[in-house]
Amino acid sequence: MDGVITNNPALDMLVVKDGDTLDLGGRELSFINAPFLHWPDGMFTWSPQDKTLFSCDFLGCHFCEPYTFDYNIVYNREYELALRVYFDAIFAPFKPYVVSGLEKIRDLDLETVCTSHGPVLTKNCRLSYALEKYIEWSAPLPAGPKLIPVFYCSAYGNTGKIAEAVRSGVLDALPEANCEIFDLNYQDMGEMQALLARSSAFAVGSPTINADAVAPIWHLLSHVDAINNRKRPALVFGSYGWSGEAVPNLTARLAGLKSAVFGEGFKVNFVPSSDDLEKARELGSAFAASLRAESK
Numbered sequence: 001m002d003g004v005i006t007n008n009p010a011l012d013m014l015v016v017k018d019g020d021t022l023d024l025g026g027r028e029l030s031f032i033n034a035p036f037l038h039w040p041d042g043m044f045t046w047s048p049q050d051k052t053l054f055s056c057d058f059l060g061c062h063f064c065e066p067y068t069f070d071y072n073i074v075y076n077r078e079y080e081l082a083l084r085v086y087f088d089a090i091f092a093p094f095k096p097y098v099v100s101g102l103e104k105i106r107d108l109d110l111e112t113v114c115t116s117h118g119p120v121l122t123k124n125c126r127l128s129y130a131l132e133k134y135i136e137w138s139a140p141l142p143a144g145p146k147l148i149p150v151f152y153c154s155a156y157g158n159t160g161k162i163a164e165a166v167r168s169g170v171l172d173a174l175p176e177a178n179c180e181i182f183d184l185n186y187q188d189m190g191e192m193q194a195l196l197a198r199s200s201a202f203a204v205g206s207p208t209i210n211a212d213a214v215a216p217i218w219h220l221l222s223h224v225d226a227i228n229n230r231k232r233p234a235l236v237f238g239s240y241g242w243s244g245e246a247v248p249n250l251t252a253r254l255a256g257l258k259s260a261v262f263g264e265g266f267k268v269n270f271v272p273s274s275d276d277l278e279k280a281r282e283l284g285s286a287f288a289a290s291l292r293a294e295s296k
């Protein structure tokens with residue numbers, strides 16, 4: 001890797017490995033491998049004399065007030081929000097690595113953490129808060145009924161009717177499932193994205209408008225965590241008038257995100273007939289039954 005990242009092979013570099021130490025003259029740094037926190041080759045650096053950890057982004061956030069240390073933070077609520085946003089964006093896809101990173105620093109007598117981004121964290125101020133939150137946010141989700149949200153948009157209610165029928169079908173096959181429908185025009189997108197990230201499976205429906213799916217649906221999918229979305233089952237549906245691109249376009253996007261897309265999706269021409277709604281219900285049922293089979 002010498003010179004690869006800097007693109008400067010002439011740079012005089014010392015490559016350190018997990019457990020190596022480096023004497024700076026009265027101060028010895030030791031290195032702790034911390035993969036994916038947040039680069040594949042991430043490393044913590046520990047200075048025992050200073051009881052200071054250079055955490056290479058871990059516990060950090062994009063937050064800046066005029067002073068360096070956490071005890072000078074004025075906008076505490078904003079700091080907490082920034083810590084959460086940074087965790088969600090950078091570390092949430094790598095929760096098992098967060099757990100192992102926390103384990104690696106558990107026995108260090110931490111007084112200060114320099115995170116590379118955001119305020120320096122200190123023992124008597126925000127450090128324990130940040131550590132507690134990382135423990136909480138990286139914990140595996142408790143087991144419960146399957147969470148299968150149905151997301152949709154609908155200009156004239158046609159895709160909305162299909163969404164209702166899909167939901168009924170899901171509940172026919174899995175009555176204990178937590179399956180609600182969400183019209184994205186009336187929902188907080190951050191909450192919807194978090195819901196999708198927690199889901200066991202999901203369905204998504206869009207009408208075709210000007211040869212594509214509609215913007216709120218793309219917005220939802222643009223925030224899918226592509227690492228943890230792998231193999232998450234998804235069902236696509238929508239009403240169309242003449243060309244019907246929404247369903248194939250969404251299907252292609254979800255396949256790109258490595259979702260386990262169920263079948264080819266379900267398209268209905270304009271207003272769904274009672275036959276169409278029965279088919280949508282059967283499809284929802286088959287989709288849910290495939291989840292039951294999968295978890296056996």
Ligand SMILES: Cc1cc2nc3c(=O)[nH]c(=O)nc-3n(C[C@H](O)[C@H](O)[C@H](O)COP(=O)(O)O)c2cc1C
Pocket residue numbers: 153154155156157158159160206207208209210211212239240241242243244245269270271
């Ligand atoms: C402005 C506009 C553009 C549309 N563009 C397309 C299109 O490109 N291809 C298509 O198949 N249908 C198109 N349609 C038809 C809709 O997909 C159709 O009316 C559908 O039933 C709407 O479903 P909804 O009630 O769920 O919104 C368009 C409709 C409107 C109003």
